[in-house]
Amino acid sequence: MSASEAVSMQSSTEPVSSGHYSGSADGTVWFRSHFEQAAGEVIDFLGGDGISLEGKRVADVGCGDGITDLGLAVRAKPASLVGFDVVPTDTAALSEQAAGCDVQELPDNLSFVTCGETGLPAPDGSFDYVLSWSAFEHILDPVPVLRDIRRILTDEGVLFIQLWPFYDSAHGTHLVDWFPEGFAQFHYDDDEILRRMRAAGNQDAVTGMYEAYRTLNRITADGLHAALRKAGFRVVKLELQADGAHIPHEAADIPPSRIGISGIKLLAVKDGPGPDATSEPQPEAAAQPAPAAAGTTARVRHAALRISRGALRRLDDRLERLQVADRDQ
Numbered sequence: 001m002s003a004s005e006a007v008s009m010q011s012s013t014e015p016v017s018s019g020h021y022s023g024s025a026d027g028t029v030w031f032r033s034h035f036e037q038a039a040g041e042v043i044d045f046l047g048g049d050g051i052s053l054e055g056k057r058v059a060d061v062g063c064g065d066g067i068t069d070l071g072l073a074v075r076a077k078p079a080s081l082v083g084f085d086v087v088p089t090d091t092a093a094l095s096e097q098a099a100g101c102d103v104q105e106l107p108d109n110l111s112f113v114t115c116g117e118t119g120l121p122a123p124d125g126s127f128d129y130v131l132s133w134s135a136f137e138h139i140l141d142p143v144p145v146l147r148d149i150r151r152i153l154t155d156e157g158v159l160f161i162q163l164w165p166f167y168d169s170a171h172g173t174h175l176v177d178w179f180p181e182g183f184a185q186f187h188y189d190d191d192e193i194l195r196r197m198r199a200a201g202n203q204d205a206v207t208g209m210y211e212a213y214r215t216l217n218r219i220t221a222d223g224l225h226a227a228l229r230k231a232g233f234r235v236v237k238l239e240l241q242a243d244g245a246h247i248p249h250e251a252a253d254i255p256p257s258r259i260g261i262s263g264i265k266l267l268a269v270k271d272g273p274g275p276d277a278t279s280e281p282q283p284e285a286a287a288q289p290a291p292a293a294a295g296t297t298a299r300v301r302h303a304a305l306r307i308s309r310g311a312l313r314r315l316d317d318r319l320e321r322l323q324v325a326d327r328d329q
C-alpha cells in the first residue's frame, strides 16, 4: 500500500495543519504514512536505480509539514535536506509529532525554508537531488517552478516527482473524506460540493480542504510531462498508478489515460542547454521570420512566437483570414 493510498483510507476530518494540507485527524496515522511510507517509497524508487541520498545535498519542493523529509533525513542520511514550501513549516509541531514517534529531536541535516510561488531561495547548482511529494497538483504554475528546480540542481542532478491523485481520477478532488465513492468533480458542481461538505460538519476542515480542491491546477500525467519538457527536463524513469474504477456517465468523454491514471512517480534529468532554449519542437510557422510587410498579418505572426501551439493554431486561422483581407485591400 502506498502512502497516498494510506492517506486516502483514513477517516480524516482535520485536513489542515499549520496551514499545510494534512490528511487525517489521527496524527499518528498521518505521521507514519509520511515518515515511514512516503520516505520509504522515495528511497525505494531511487534505490531501484542505484541512487542513494547518503551524503548528498537534497531539496524537497512543497515539503508541507516536513514529516516525509524528517523520515528521509533520518533514514537516507543526506548531508543536508532542505524542505521548501510557500507556507512556513512548523518545526515545533514537527518536533512534537516526532517525539511521539520515538524521534527525540530534529536532525542537524534537516532545515526548512519558505519560498515564493515560483522562486526557490537557493544558489544555482546547489543540490544533487530535488524531490517533490504530492505537491505538483497544488503548484499554481508548474513550469516556472520546474525551471527554478532545474536551476538549483547540479548538471548531473536528478529530480524525483511523486503526484497522487491526478484531478481526473476517482479521488482527484482530494475530498475522499466527504466523497468516499469518488468522482465528485464530475457528479456535482462546486456549489453542491461545498454544500455537501458543510452538511457533513467540521467547518474548519471544510474551509481548508474546499480551498485546496478549488485551487488544484488539474494537471494530467501528460501535462506534467509537457511541463517538464518545457522547463528543460527529460523523464528517464516512470511509474504510473492506474486504478480500476466505475466511470460515471458525466465523465464518459474523459479519456482512459486521464481518468484511469491516478498517480505518478518519475525521475527526470536536465536535458539540453536550458529552458530558454526550449526543448519543445517549434511549430514551422513560428520558426519563419516575420513577413517584411508591416501590416496586421506581421503583427499577428510575431505575437504567435510567444504563445502556445494551441493558441498558435487559432492565430494561424485568424492569420489566414487576415491575409485574405490584406490581399483584397
Ligand SMILES: C[S@@+](CC[C@H](N)C(=O)[O-])C[C@H]1O[C@@H](n2cnc3c(N)ncnc32)[C@H](O)[C@@H]1O
Binding pocket: 020, 021, 034, 038, 061, 062, 063, 064, 065, 066, 068, 084, 085, 086, 087, 115, 116, 117, 118, 132, 133, 134, 135, 138, 139, 140, 145
Ligand atoms: C499536499 S501538500 C504536500 C506536502 C508534503 N509534500 C506531504 O506530502 O505531506 C502540497 C504542498 O505544496 C505546497 N506548495 C504549493 N505551491 C507551492 C509552490 N509554488 N512552491 C512550493 N510549495 C508549494 C503547499 O503549501 C503544500 O504544503
